[in-house]
Amino acid sequence: MTELNGRRVLVTGGAGRIGMATVRHLNEVGARVTTLSDVENPDLKADRVLIGDTRSEADVAAALDEVEYVVHLAALAHPSAGTPYDVYTINVVSTFNVLAQAGARGIRRAVIASSINATGMPFNPHDIKPAYFPWDERLPTDIGDWYSLSKQNDENTARMAWRRWGIDVVALRFPHVNSPTELHRIADRMREEPRSGMREAWSYLDTRDAAYSIELGLTAPLFGAYTFFATADTTIAPYPTEALLDAYAPGVPRLRPFVGREVPIDLTAIRSVLGFQARHELDLPTLDLPAQEL
Numbered sequence: 001m002t003e004l005n006g007r008r009v010l011v012t013g014g015a016g017r018i019g020m021a022t023v024r025h026l027n028e029v030g031a032r033v034t035t036l037s038d039v040e041n042p043d044l045k046a047d048r049v050l051i052g053d054t055r056s057e058a059d060v061a062a063a064l065d066e067v068e069y070v071v072h073l074a075a076l077a078h079p080s081a082g083t084p085y086d087v088y089t090i091n092v093v094s095t096f097n098v099l100a101q102a103g104a105r106g107i108r109r110a111v112i113a114s115s116i117n118a119t120g121m122p123f124n125p126h127d128i129k130p131a132y133f134p135w136d137e138r139l140p141t142d143i144g145d146w147y148s149l150s151k152q153n154d155e156n157t158a159r160m161a162w163r164r165w166g167i168d169v170v171a172l173r174f175p176h177v178n179s180p181t182e183l184h185r186i187a188d189r190m191r192e193e194p195r196s197g198m199r200e201a202w203s204y205l206d207t208r209d210a211a212y213s214i215e216l217g218l219t220a221p222l223f224g225a226y227t228f229f230a231t232a233d234t235t236i237a238p239y240p241t242e243a244l245l246d247a248y249a250p251g252v253p254r255l256r257p258f259v260g261r262e263v264p265i266d267l268t269a270i271r272s273v274l275g276f277q278a279r280h281e282l283d284l285p286t287l288d289l290p291a292q293e294l
């Protein structure tokens with residue numbers, strides 16, 4: 001049990017992929033969970049299940065009743081999940097509405113889902129390369145799509161909410177998050193097409209670890225608005241990271257060498273502030289990168 005035992009937590013987007021795992025996890029640590037989603041999910045088991053829109057002031061006000069902690073996950077989670085206008089406005093208005101109301105009510109802590117896309121790398125329409133490896137939270141961004149822009153904006157909203165109302169906010173930059181079965185499917189594809197993973201630094205996270213990182217984001221002793229990459233320690237490609245970088249990012253500076261399948265993302269910040277380390281890693285072989293890929 002953690003300090004969340006018996007405390008009320010609002011999870012927006014609780015009916016979604018990360019939301020379902022988060023609600024399950026928070027139930028397990030004894031929290032009383034309220035969910036706010038715009039769709040029903042018969043498998044969702046929460047203390048209070050609300051159907052509504054996170055852009056609505058009234059819906060969010062009702063959902064925040066008796067709430068002490070907020071987890072904001074509701075979003076259109078891909079550039080093609082709606083029109084550019086819908087993806088951008090639903091995401092940024094929802095995050096503003098949830099954090100502004102939580103802050104104004106004096107709620108002390110929120111966790112929001114940012115994304116590795118806040119870097120602008122994965123969906124950028126141009127042939128760009130990152131400034132360096134390993135990525136860290138100071139990596140220069142290069143935004144070329146509305147979903148990534150919404151996530152970058154959400155991180156700014158978090159900083160504003162803390163500055164204005166003193167609500168501590170943890171923004172977690174998730175990579176692709178999924179079940180072990182789906183992650184293994186992606187790993188099979190990475191084995192065939194390792195080039196396609198470069199713009200995500202070949203990173204991934206199991207949904208159960210996403211939920212665990214959210215719990216730590218709610219409970220770790222901290223003060224302020226933080227952004228953390230939250231990924232597994234290893235890559236989703238069955239090749240040595242150094243070989244992948246030699247082949248697909250040859251001109252990109254490497255600030256340190258990488259061991260085996262170590263993910264080329266610096267996880268120092270989340271490890272030292274939240275104490276997070278993924279507990280569910282993919283068991284992949286480390287193969288030689290095929291010569292035609294070099």
Ligand SMILES: NC(=O)c1ccc[n+]([C@@H]2O[C@H](COP(=O)([O-])OP(=O)(O)OC[C@H]3O[C@@H](n4cnc5c(N)ncnc54)[C@H](O)[C@@H]3O)[C@@H](O)[C@H]2O)c1
Pocket residue numbers: 012013014015016017018019036037038039052053054055072073074075076077078090094113114115116173174175176177178
């Ligand atoms: N799954 C990933 O790989 C991944 C990676 C990086 C970041 N994220 C972020 O994590 C969060 C959760 O992602 P997910 O994979 O669980 O997505 P998901 O699509 O499975 O879940 C999101 C939920 O939010 C709900 N929603 C959308 N708009 C809403 C609105 N206006 N009002 C109320 N509910 C609304 C949807 O109905 C859905 O149930 C999102 O913010 C996403 O951008 C996800």
